[in-house]
Each structure stands twice: as structure tokens, then as C-alpha cells.
Amino acid sequence: MTFLLMLFVFVLAIFAGNELISKVPPTLHTPLMSGANAISGITIVGALMCAQFAPDEGESVFSNTASILGVLAIAFAMVNVIGGFMVTDRMLAMFSSKKKKK
Amino acid sequence: MENFSFAQLLYLVATALFIMGIKKLSKVKTARSGNALAAVGMGLAIVITLVAPGLGIKLNWPMVAMGCLGGGLLGLIMAKRVEMTGMPELVALLNGFGGLASTFVALSEFWGRYLGQTDLTATAASSDEGLLLGGAVWAVAIVLSVLVGTVTFTGSLMAMGKLSGRLSGNPILLPGRHLIVAIVLFGGLYMGYLAGFSEVGDSAMYMILGLTACAAIFGVVSVLPIGGADMPVVVSLLNSYSGIAAAMAGFVIGNSLLIVAGALVGASGMILTVIMCKAMNRSLGNVLVGGFGGDAVAVGGADAADYEGVKSAGPEEAAMILEAATSVIFVPGYGMAVAQAQHVVKELGEELEARGCKVSYAIHPVAGRMPGHMNVLLAESDVPYEQLFELERINGEFKTTDVTVIVGANDVVNPEAIENPASPIAGMPILNTHESGTVLMIKRSLSPGYAGIKNPLFERDNCYMCFGDGKAFIQEMLIELKEG
Numbered sequence: 024m025t026f027l028l029m030l031f032v033f034v035l036a037i038f039a040g041n042e043l044i045s046k047v048p049p050t051l052h053t054p055l056m057s058g059a060n061a062i063s064g065i066t067i068v069g070a071l072m073c074a075q076f077a078p079d080e081g082e083s084v085f086s087n088t089a090s091i092l093g094v095l096a097i098a099f100a101m102v103n104v105i106g107g108f109m110v111t112d113r114m115l116a117m118f119s120s121k122k123k124k125k
Numbered sequence: 126m127e128n129f130s131f132a133q134l135l136y137l138v139a140t141a142l143f144i145m146g147i148k149k150l151s152k153v154k155t156a157r158s159g160n161a162l163a164a165v166g167m168g169l170a171i172v173i174t175l176v177a178p179g180l181g182i183k184l185n186w187p188m189v190a191m192g193c194l195g196g197g198l199l200g201l202i203m204a205k206r207v208e209m210t211g212m213p214e215l216v217a218l219l220n221g222f223g224g225l226a227s228t229f230v231a232l233s234e235f236w237g238r239y240l241g242q243t244d245l246t247a248t249a250a251s252s253d254e255g256l257l258l259g260g261a262v263w264a265v266a267i268v269l270s271v272l273v274g275t276v277t278f279t280g281s282l283m284a285m286g287k288l289s290g291r292l293s294g295n296p297i298l299l300p301g302r303h304l305i306v307a308i309v310l311f312g313g314l315y316m317g318y319l320a321g322f323s324e325v326g327d328s329a330m331y332m333i334l335g336l337t338a339c340a341a342i343f344g345v346v347s348v349l350p351i352g353g354a355d356m357p358v359v360v361s362l363l364n365s366y367s368g369i370a371a372a373m374a375g376f377v378i379g380n381s382l383l384i385v386a387g388a389l390v391g392a393s394g395m396i397l398t399v400i401m402c403k404a405m406n407r408s409l410g411n412v413l414v415g416g417f418g419g420d421a422v423a424v425g426g427a428d429a430a431d432y433e434g435v436k437s438a439g440p441e442e443a444a445m446i447l448e449a450a451t452s453v454i455f456v457p458g459y460g461m462a463v464a465q466a467q468h469v470v471k472e473l474g475e476e477l478e479a480r481g482c483k484v485s486y487a488i489h490p491v492a493g494r495m496p497g498h499m500n501v502l503l504a505e506s507d508v509p510y511e512q513l514f515e516l517e518r519i520n521g522e523f524k525t526t527d528v529t530v531i532v533g534a535n536d537v538v539n540p541e542a543i544e545n546p547a548s549p550i551a552g553m554p555i556l557n558t559h560e561s562g563t564v565l566m567i568k569r570s571l572s573p574g575y576a577g578i579k580n581p582l583f584e585r586d587n588c589y590m591c592f593g594d595g596k597a598f599i600q601e602m603l604i605e606l607k608e609g
Binding site: 089092119 | 183381
């Protein structure tokens, strides 16, 4: 993909984001933030691609700087993704369970 | 469309899921399904990447397994174990990890491709993603990804420290901090420039490491001087940064899914940041410069001696006041979170309701330490959503309300904001609690709130100070009420 095309996508997505979430009820401030945070874990895709920088055959992953960094990238992105979505769901579950009782 | 691939099409599906997810996340009814939708999008993106990472790219499975299992397990444990009161810290920490991951992606790309530790030239030539960006753009993206990702990480750690009380909530003003900020920012950018455009080989590597170190210091020194109560702004801004960092990582690897998802997060974080700033009637710049509030600027501020004619009430007296009330508004603040008083507050609310009293809760947008903090705590203790009111909707009601119970809030109910144009908080929208019949101010002492200024509400005729720990005081009040 060319740079210009990527820049187009980036700028348009920011505008789209602004339109999508212009009005947020205060109740949802925290879950929206936490859910958005989980989405920012999309960097996991980049992290997984780093697993192409593999060490040579038969060598430990930790013998190569690029692959050590790659593993760290995957791990931290994964914490962000799993932790983020689960915590958001826990929060939102509290909001909705109460509704049923009413 | 010679580069067309099925995997790319599925990435587009994941992008659509994120857009739908984040849209639904901003409506109360659909929020939970929105989150689930985004999670499905994430799962899809991960699976596509694992199955078809791109032409000619082979993933090293031990690396994938190690990272996924280690990180996934840690995330699982953290999400399961966290108490609702620890939520602000966790969100800040996860946010930091997201930024750190983007940094590592850029660094790993740099080491693997740029330093040529792995010879990918053959595969890159035939790849549809590989080195297409090449040269300058790629270099800039790496530098920005490292910069924003690292700032997000260390900044979030500082925010987390402040939220959890491990660091002082007061602004921490390092001597010469503006100079330090300027040096690390420009030094970092210059090193980034050298790494990308001038140096080669090991020398470029040192420049990238220098950039990382500068970015790390920048994150620390830019969050330290910002006081605890401004954390809602900082946390949402850092949230925005983590999105930008992910989008930059997208530029690095040439993937539009990362760019779109990152941009969406960047936008949503920015929207929240603006909402938080408006709620305090301050500009983003003013918040970021820091130094607002806390001990450091309590000049002409308040301590107990400055107050005259303050009336106090014990639990017994307070209970009697509540007993006679037909309408009560609760105003929770950060003190309620600290005292973990949300459950007793809810019990008290229910007891009053059972006596035929009208009960509502007034939520100031920046009450607490993260956007929507009070809503989360009250939801945890099962306060019905219908009883929670935003500032604009409830401010007219204080006039006709018998009793307002303020639990651990101070600056957001300070009438100075509307009555004294010279006050540091002048113009900040406040809850007009002083207009209600009686105010019960549950607070540990007469000490000033975060803004470090006197609150004349304490001296008003209709205000009773209820000194004590929020939770303990309300419990005693509840017992009195039930016995009386």
C-alpha cells in the first residue's frame, strides 16, 4: 500500500471516529475508554508479524534481538487485548444486570 | 488489483467490526454487544494474521505461542482479579502495555529489517506488504511509533502510580522540568531523525535506543507535574496516544487495519479528553502544563483555621435530618471511592426510598479519577441507572431538594466557581448543592479539595459538616435511621 493511500485511510478514520462517538453518555465514559483501549491492542497484528524475524534453525528465540522484541510485543499486546475486552465486559455486565432486576 | 488477497478482505471485515463495535459502545443499550463485536473483530484479525501473514512470510510458532500464552494468561488474571475500585489503575496499566507493544513492534521491525539481522530481501520483494513503504516513510513511522508508544507506556505508569496512591496525587514539580521536557523531546526527535535519515548500522541502533530513552523520560516528566484530580484528562489523552501509536505501527507494517483501528481509538480518546476539559472549564494546555492544585499552589488557600462558624453534625443528628427529608440527592466524589463507601451509600439510599423519600444521585463529569468513575462504582453497588443524573439534568433540582448528602466531593460543589470571578476555579461547572435545604458534607476534615482553595459552602447556614470516614459515618447513620 502506498504511503498516500495509508494517510488517506488514517485521516478518514479519524473523522469517522469523531462522527461515530460524538455523543457519549457519562455512564459509558469508562467502558468506552476501556473498550477503545482494548481495540488499540490491534497492534497485536503487527506484533504477530514480528514473529517472522525468527532466529536461525535450532537456535533459541532469545538469541536474536528482533525475535526477543517480537515476543515481548506479542505478549504485551495480548495482555492489552485479553485484559481490555474482559474488563470492559465485566463493567458493562454490571450496567446491564441491574436493568433486568428493575 | 494485483495485490488482492482473501486475507486482506477479511481484514476489511475486522475493520468493519471495530467500527460497528465502537459505535455501539457509545450507547448504553448496545454497549455490551459493541464490546463483544470489537472482540470478535480482534479475534478475526489475529486468526487471519496467524493463518495468512502475507505472501512469503513465515511465522515462528514458538515465538507466537510464548507471547500469546504468556500475555493472554496475564491479561486474563488481571481482568478477573481486579476489584471495581482498582479499575482506573488497571485501565491505565493496560493502556500503557498497548503503547509498549507498539514500541516493541517498531523496534523489532527495526532490528529485524533495518539492521538486517534476518535476511528478508528475497521474501520482501515478493511480499505484498513487506518493504513496499521503504525509505523515508517507513523510517518516520518507526520513529513515531517508538516515540508515541513509549510516551504512552511511561506516562500511563505514572498515571497508574498516581491513581493507586503509590505516587503522590499532588503535582510533582521537578526543578527545571520545562528544560528537561524540551531537551528530551527535541533530543529524542533529533536522534530519531539521525536514526532514520543519516546514521547506518550500529550507530543508527544507538540513536533509536537514545530516542526510546528520551521518550520514556518525556512520558515521566510530563505526567508527574499533573495533579491527581486532573487524571481523567490524562488517562483519556493517554488512551488517545495508545491509538495513535497503534496507527503508527500500522504505517510501519503497511497494514490499514491497524491504521483504522488506531485512528478510531485516537479519536475516541480525544473526544473524552475534550469532554473532561470542558467539565473543568480548563484548556487541555492548561491541564498539561500541570502544577494545578495540591499543596504546591495552596497559596492563600485554606486550612481549618480559615473557617468561621462551621457547624458539624454527628451521625445521630445527620440521621435525624435525613429522617425528615422527602427528597435527597447524593453527590459522590473521589472520597467515596477512597472510603469504598459506594455500597453503604446505596444501602442508605434504599432505606430512604423505603421511607417514601425521593432519592437521586448527581454525578459531576470529573468526579473521581477517571472519566465516568462514579458511574462505575455506583453500578457496582447496584444503584439503579434511572437514579443517576448528569450535572445539566439535576442542577435545577437542588432548589427544591430537602437534603443533599455530599460524600467525599469538594471542588465540584464549591460555589466559588460561580460566585467569585477571581477564583482559580471560576467558570467551572459545579453542582449547585448550596441551593438545597440542608447540605450534609461527609468529609474527613476541613482540608481543601484538590484545587487547594477554600470552600465557602462549609460556612453556610444550611451546611453541616459530618466529620469522619465516609463508609463508617454512613454506616452509623444507617443504624441510627433504622433504630429511630
